[in-house]
Amino acid sequence: MKDKKEYRSLLDQHLREEKKYLSSLHLREIQDNDIDATIVLEQNINLHDDTIEVADTFVDRYENKYNTRCWTLSSGTDVSEILAKYIKTVPEEQKCLNPVYWGILDLTGDHLETKALFSSEDWSEMVDNFEQEVKLSQAKISDAVYHFFDEVHQIVLKNNHNPIMKIMMEIDMFFPEEIEKKYGITLSTEEKHNISVLKHVIVTYIENLKDIDLPVSESEFGNSFPNMLMRKLLDHKEVKIDVGEVCWELCARVGRRCDFRGILKHSIDNLEAIVGLRSEKEIDNVQKPEIDDILHQTFVLGVHSWGWTHDVYGMDCKATNICRLGRLYRTKMPNNIRTIACLEEFYTIMLDVKTTLKDICEHVNGIALSHARVYRNRKRKNQ
Incomplete structure (x- = not known):
């Protein structure tokens, strides 16, 4: 039983390290693809000061330096903030089995x-x-x-x-x-x-x-x-x-x-x-x-x-x-x-x-x- 617990602890630690690596890798991929320009396919779009027109149907829109997207509900609730606070309360040995830990919001x-x-x-x-x-x-x-x-x-x-x-x-x-x-x-x-x-x-x-x-x-x-x-x-x-x-x-x-x-x-x-x-x-x-x-x-x-x-x-x-x-x-x-x-x-x-x-x-x-x-x-x- 002791060996099983030690193995599980080692596995959880490995998964957390891998998740950090995958998250940083995914972020770099997004930044490489999107931080330079996020393409918005729209017809007859109203251009603002922070956009540059590059074609009739393509708009080159610059994002902030962190390239993050938020989801705020009409009540003012920041979904990301709620989930981030919650995952901190989950015991370490349960995190890798929790959907929120992997960034999944289960709406079922x-x-x-x-x-x-x-x-x-x-x-x-x-x-x-x-x-x-x-x-x-x-x-x-x-x-x-x-x-x-x-x-x-x-x-x-x-x-x-x-x-x-x-x-x-x-x-x-x-x-x-x-x-x-x-x-x-x-x-x-x-x-x-x-x-x-x-x-x-x-x-x-x-x-x-x-x-x-x-x-x-x-x-x-x-x-x-x-x-x-x-x-x-x-x-x-x-x-x-x-x-x-x-x-x-x-x-x-x-x-x-x-x-x-x-x-x-x-x-x-x-x-x-x-x-x-x-x-x-x-x-x-x-x-x-x-x-x-x-x-x-x-x-x-x-x-x-x-x-x-x-x-x-x-x-x-x-x-x-x-x-x-x-x-x-x-x-x-x-x-x-x-x-x-x-x-x-x-x-x-x-x-x-x-x-x-x-x-x-x-x-x-x-x-x-x-x-x-x-x-x-x-x-x-x-x-």
Whole structure:
């Protein structure tokens, strides 16, 4: 027991030193990129004395020498100050397990100690502000998809007392042309492709559900259900998907892991825009997905599945040392054959996630392009 405590103490000390190093490194990166110029993409902006116009749509705005950003609520509450005071009261052996120590403001309400730091009015304002600024993009979903899930439900009902293999065969043998004939519509090539993908996903899901022998390990469950769905429903042309014991170096040292990671292939920074965690039950906040952002006004996604529940989270950098974490959507995965058509909700949310990832990629690349252009225009101005 003594050796265990000494090891834990040594680990905590190492993590604190590493956090200081990472924080200073992150600060230097921000200063290198932003202290010289912060790009604001606006049309017809009113210029002030502290700005220099460098292009029609680019404004070179100088920050103060410390390059800090504050978040002050309408009540006058300085969020950074509240969190800074709170973390000083947390025992040393608990700090590395506390979300505030890592600069995370959990707005899901699950971390009760964080919520208790603010008045109900301040808390509501922070949650409302997060919900306005961080949200999933809405994907367009064709009627063909809804018709397909209706047909899947009818197949399940019709074969209620038949072997599961018969249900799988009927779904597998269902073709988009049947939707065209029944509903009097013409499907596009993309719609037919989407239905083909969905057929394969549902048949695989049913097969995994049929063969599951509870209890199973978290990794086995994740690979059979949430990870399988994410791999098949996200766009592999846009996102490089890693599944399994994919560990971030820092997460591994504190005993955490990320079971799913999606890297935007076409972003200039190779941004890890979505990560996920699998657990047997709902866990407290400090073990939720460790997700971070690299640019102001950019948010990233995290997913967490526990039991048959699947949560989608968003995180952005609201101010210096404040990364806001909030739950964007919660859905249930089918736990039996009769409810297999409930995958419709999961599918539509994944379409929103896929669209959001594409928007994040364009946003990140747009900011990188803005930085490149501001230096180009400054050079022209000085010539």
